[in-house]
Amino acid sequence: MNAFVEVQKLYKEYYKFAIKNNILEVPEDIEHREFGYGYLKKVDNRNLSFKNERVYKDWVLKNSPMHLYKSLAYMLYPNNPGGAEKKGVFRRELAFDIDVHKTNKCKHEDDWICKYCLKEAKNQVIYLIEEFLIPDFGLNEEDIKIVFSGNRGYHIYIKPKNNKIRDIIENYSKDDRKFLINYILGKNLNLNKVGSGWRRRLIKAIKEKDKRISTKKLEKEKNWKKIIENFKSKNKIYKIIEETKNKLELDEKVMDDDIRLLRVINSLHGYTGFIVKSLDSLDDLKKFDPLKDAIFKNFENKFYEVNIYDSRKFEIEICGKKYTNKSKKITGSVLLYLFGHNIKFELLESH
Template sequence: MKEKIFLKKKFKEYYSTLNIGEIKISGLKNREFGFVMFEESGMIRHKAFDNISKLIEFLREYSPAHAYYSSAYYENPSVENMNEKKWIGADLIFDVDVDRIPTSCKEKHDKWICLNCGNTGTGTEPKACNVCESKRIESKKLVCQKCLEIAKTEITKLVDDFLLNDFGFKLKDMEIVFSGHRGYHVHVFSKDVLALDQNARREIIDYVKGRGIDVYFLFGGCLNNEIINYGPSINEPGWLGRWSRGLYDYITSIKGNMKEKVKIPEKLSLLLAKNMDKIIESYLKNDKPLLSPLALSLKSRNLKLFAEKIAEEYGVKIDEQVTLDVKRLIRIPNTLHGKTGLKAAIVKYDLLDSFNPLTDAVIFKNGKITIKVHESPEICMLNREFGPYKNQIVDLPIYVAIYLIGQQSAELF
């Protein structure tokens, strides 16, 4: 309990100095707000505020661990019955969370335990214990610089390749926000998205993930065993160009460990290798891949599988439920995350590449405190390395202590 009191006190310090201009929420009067408090379980929902000043007064008085607002706009946002709220429309929200992206570094900083038999492991938790098959798995997940860079790569791909280029949204209609923990959110405020229902948002999800693409459109006659000369140009817009670039990256391995990521049938892999020089030459001359060597040599299912694998690599790994939900509660930008003490910072588009959450979203930079760390891998914050620790009493900067206490990896001493 003393840890929660400590965290709330520090959060209160932050909110007491928060300026009105630091919280900007369009259509505030029509939004529902929700809060998770340090001293209470569950979420306080169905709150509404007339203006930003009232919201900031609430944050200063109660200093919540987590503060959310709805992506939806309602006529009656404070009514508890969801049907009586009278939905008006909703922003389009995207969430990229590294928790859902396989990364090798998870083996170093993520752990899990079976609550039934006590079996433990590292990395991503299994769906069921490999000893007793129980599904009562509890996990402890930290993040590192590598994790957050991977999440940033995905969010950059989402904004540049899809939202700006394919969908034609303007930067003024969107906001990029560090989640305060393991990823990023993108809010699209355009009037064009407000009335989109779940079916329409599902179409957007499928497109962004490259799911359900008409493979015949990509390969043309190859799927009917007809001889065609060339595939789409690498300069084609949308998925045509994306697939063509994916094929080029695969056969030249120009995109890192592309061949390890895009697993395809051995027969297709050998055929691509055999004709690699011809295909690369056609790219250099025409910006298009020569496909005629493939047309009569493969069954369509192999080409379909290859296109799907390319889509997995070139699509964006978003949390589908966040985008699909037209009544989603999402973290308020520039509020604090109760599990890390980091700020859910708004990131300007032109600063996204250089943004480092473990530096730029750190708030409590002054002071030290003594804590007992149960167990923690090495972490890096403000360009300083700390740990690893195990059952150690250490003096640490406030921002590190808050992070570890919030992750339930440490306690006050």
């Protein structure tokens, strides 16, 4: 059996289901959006556009790509190759991309995932929303859309329900967007003049890390520098400040790049075969287990006999079952995962 043919069959089956059940994202104002897609590489092609929803869905059904993207930007000429100017960008959605690296508990190679790094990704989303988006930016939970990226992170879209606010946000310039992400990453944090958001966040962090440090003076003052310099434990405080600034693993390019593409919601991620799954709320996120809940259940009812001859050792848990390079029988979801990760195997038989 040819693995690639089988993989394509599964992608096709998924897209048929997603379109029939109306869950595949149809980007708003579709004729002004650019699309990109890929099979073995992430983005083989871009500069694609569709004049309406029907043509888009027909294309996805026919091609069932392993990676599918839409532009965050709205453009007059999405087909034009080149930058923002050539494409006539006139508006752009705002989204954050959190992509985590391995944690101390992870035992796998860099490009694999496990419950620990996925948990870390989830914690970072909660931190971004509860520490920045709601208290500092004044957004409501309903203005935020959380989407599992399909691999090691999440996309967090800012979509204010209030159209006036949405207009303002979606007309931000590149510099505005840069300012936003720099604020979150603490890049323009000035210890001579600490604003209320960062004061709140840092005091909380100091209290959590070391109860012996008195934060009373810091709570009242904006000029932290002169206070900290008089502390005996000043090095410890500086360290906590640095750690707090570096807490989020945000991909700055997703915010920066005018013509950035982001995965279509409810498409499949070609590296994992997992669903780029949209979540309904923060509570929904807290209960979400990507290794189960981002799996297309029909794939779990398909079984394949394989001979894995790759010398790399691996372990992946999908839907509560562990698979390693010794596995002989795998499900459709595992087939997609191994294929996406370029693991060498022979496909012997399917059931």
